[in-house]
Amino acid sequence: MPSAILYMGIPDDGKATVKWLASGKPTFVLAGISRLATDLSIESRNRLLRVFFGPRKAIRIPPEQHGLPGINPIADPDVSQRSLTRLDAFLKASGRACFNHPAAVLGTTRERVADALSGIAGLQMPRTVRVRIDEPADLLPLIDSHGLHWPLILRCTGTHKGESMILVEGPDQIRAALRSIRWAGRELYLTEYVDCRDADGHYRKLRLAVVGDQVFLRHLLIADQWMVHAADRKPGHLEEEVELLRTFRPTLLPALSARLDRIREAIQLDYFGIDCNLRPDGRLLIFEVNAQMDIMVNSIPSPNCWDAPISRIRQALDALLFDPKRWRYPPRATTET
Numbered sequence: 001m002p003s004a005i006l007y008m009g010i011p012d013d014g015k016a017t018v019k020w021l022a023s024g025k026p027t028f029v030l031a032g033i034s035r036l037a038t039d040l041s042i043e044s045r046n047r048l049l050r051v052f053f054g055p056r057k058a059i060r061i062p063p064e065q066h067g068l069p070g071i072n073p074i075a076d077p078d079v080s081q082r083s084l085t086r087l088d089a090f091l092k093a094s095g096r097a098c099f100n101h102p103a104a105v106l107g108t109t110r111e112r113v114a115d116a117l118s119g120i121a122g123l124q125m126p127r128t129v130r131v132r133i134d135e136p137a138d139l140l141p142l143i144d145s146h147g148l149h150w151p152l153i154l155r156c157t158g159t160h161k162g163e164s165m166i167l168v169e170g171p172d173q174i175r176a177a178l179r180s181i182r183w184a185g186r187e188l189y190l191t192e193y194v195d196c197r198d199a200d201g202h203y204r205k206l207r208l209a210v211v212g213d214q215v216f217l218r219h220l221l222i223a224d225q226w227m228v229h230a231a232d233r234k235p236g237h238l239e240e241e242v243e244l245l246r247t248f249r250p251t252l253l254p255a256l257s258a259r260l261d262r263i264r265e266a267i268q269l270d271y272f273g274i275d276c277n278l279r280p281d282g283r284l285l286i287f288e289v290n291a292q293m294d295i296m297v298n299s300i301p302s303p304n305c306w307d308a309p310i311s312r313i314r315q316a317l318d319a320l321l322f323d324p325k326r327w328r329y330p331p332r333a334t335t336e337t
Helices: 081-094 101-106 109-116 136-145 171-180 238-267 309-319
Strands: 004-009 017-020 026-029 046-055 128-131 154-157 165-167 190-191 203-211 214-222 271-278 284-290
Touching: 004 081, 026 309, 046 081, 046 136, 081 101, 101 109, 101 238, 109 128, 109 190, 109 238, 109 284, 128 171, 136 171, 136 190, 203 238, 214 238, 214 309, 238 271, 238 284
Parallel strands: 004 046
Antiparallel strands: 017 026, 128 190, 154 165, 154 190, 203 214, 203 271, 271 284
16 A cells, blocks of 8 residues: 655656666656655655656546655756646645645756855855857857856756756857757756865865755765766765764754755755855855755665765655655645545
8 A cells, every 4th residue: 555646747848768777677767857766765665656647648646545645756847847837736736745845846946046045144156047049149148138257157957967067268168168068959057157176176065965854964075177976086085075974963064054954944845955065164155956966876886985874864765755744845634636
């Protein structure tokens, strides 16, 4: 007997990607769906009833499951705006509880997050705007009209993990930059670049995992380049990461807790990630905040220093998922539809 419904939203383009598993069997992947369900324990995954819907497919819940709360793994408002909007309307009409409510996810486009966090004391939130252009020549006037400062990070909407993203130093690089990210007429995010190299010349990126009212450190990446991903982790600095994983909760977290609470209130999600950098003056430079991040993926064979933080995050998530009264959008009394 399922304990919750997992709303599997079809992306706005109606497409799925077929991938081959290590077992040799094919599976399909929907763009815009986070790893929320697949990262759970097997016991928790077995308690979920998957319901597929999309822009042209209505949400149909079996009558015997009408009383179940819902879990929303649709995490990308650029890729699945119509599915999120449809789910939001369905939930508001039915009064169902929902984990990571679509109304909150719709507010996590990059420019909306930048606006929501820009006034929080102790945060450095780079300006981000969203634009649509017909020709490369249209971009510079828009940059000027928004008063953006160079350098700028250009990124196509609906992309993650550094895909279709480039640092542009000045106006003369715009055309080459658009070619390199395969722009192809898509909307763009323009973000003011902040040079966050530390005194030793390295770039550091913290990934924090927010689970309800708890915040965990997932990892600290140290690299030699501004775009920092796990593959860029600099050899010889693992000791620093291990020490921060050990001391984060008793030392750094109390110093950050007030501003992290403000972020949680602004974002209104139950489970999401924060990529950031701690500046020398104590400010937290925010790179991105959303529900699309890979938080419990551990690509390095166990045992390793990430086993424990991943385990703590998974345990907290498993407990929160099946306790709707603790969700930001708990059940309310209304007529079922």
